[in-house]
Amino acid sequence: MAEERAAVLEAVRDHGGETRSLFLRVPGGIAFRPGQFISCLLPIGGERLIRPYSIASSPEDGEHLELLIDRVPGGPGSNHLFDLSPGARLDFTGPWGTFLLDRAPEAEAVFVALGTGIAPIRPMLRRAVAGATHPLTLLYATARPIYHDELAALPGLTLDVIAPAAAEDEMRRRWLERDAVRSRHFFVCGVGEIVPRLRDLLRGGGYVRRAVQYERW
Amino acid sequence: MAKVIVRFENGDPEEVIEVDLKRAPFQHDGRPGSILDVLLANGVPLEHACGGSCACTTCHVVVKRGLDKLSEAEESEEDLLDKAPGLTPTSRLGCQAVIEDDDAVIEVLVPRYTINQISGSHG
Secondary structure (H helix, E strand, O other): OOOEEEEEEEEEEEEEOOEEEEEEEOOOOOOOOOOOEEEEEEEEOOEEEEEEEEEOOOHHHOOEEEEEEEOOOOOHHHHHHHHOOOOOEEEEEEEEOOOOOOOOOOOOEEEEEEHHHHHHHHHHHHHHHOOOOOOEEEEEEOOOOOOHHHHHOOOOEEEEEEOHHHHHHHHHHHHHHOOOOOOOEEEEEEOOOHHHHHHHHHHHOOOOHHHEEEEEO | OEEEEEEEOOOOOOEEEEEOHHHOOOOOOOOOOEHHHHHHHOOOOOOOOOOOOOOOOOOEEEEEEOHHHEOOOOHHHHHHHOOOOOOOOOEEEOOOOEEOOOOOEEEEEEOOOOOOOOOOOOO
């Protein structure tokens, strides 16, 4: 089975609204690709529950790893993580996942972050702006744009923060109705049914399957 | 009772499970009544790095018999399978493939390798 690693919780930052960053240190570091997640192994109720969380930091951050967590009402995993204090040990496996971006896309790219779906997209964007040759847009559908100033400062990135419920209409208007260009690449991440719905909107509107990458939580 | 035969490409001994699907879910990972659910509840190891939430490909199995007795793959599963090493036309994700016939005989092969995609050009 997968190799287990141990991380130490070093710090916590509240973003308000039941969203929190956990800053971990992984002795020896961890090699991962922007967009990937780790699977936390949480001792809950006499069992070990597996809970995947995207890595919100960059591979270049060395031993330091950031997770962005929403507290889910009644969710044992997120509540367990919210109860941890600095110094706590956190076991995990990974990295895992195929929602990835290794280098600047060779086409116009649109990143769609729904709420804390910004987590895997943040390291993807940092990678994308380095050496970008095509336009990069982040559509950030959220009432609380975590990492706003940092994202706004990324060179060559167009940042648009919109209301959480506006993503579908905004995408239809901008990337389906406004022109016939279908060479864009999309990277979509968020919680729930909206994610496959946006995938279907794009693929149904003429974008090829592999140009629409997504991760649904 | 449905029957699930599990073979392992790495040479581990074959496992045969009989299961009453009406009692699903049998544990907490994967869809209720899925191949992953049945195997884990019977102590048969199947990697499931994301906890059975259709976010990775580590529970990839090759279905050798009974493919038509399993729930149809949704697009999210197909998209992940596209990235699974050793993909075959009868590949499924164990966490998503639900056994739908209580008289089914399902035979799956667990491939030798899973992948965690660590090694990228910037790995």
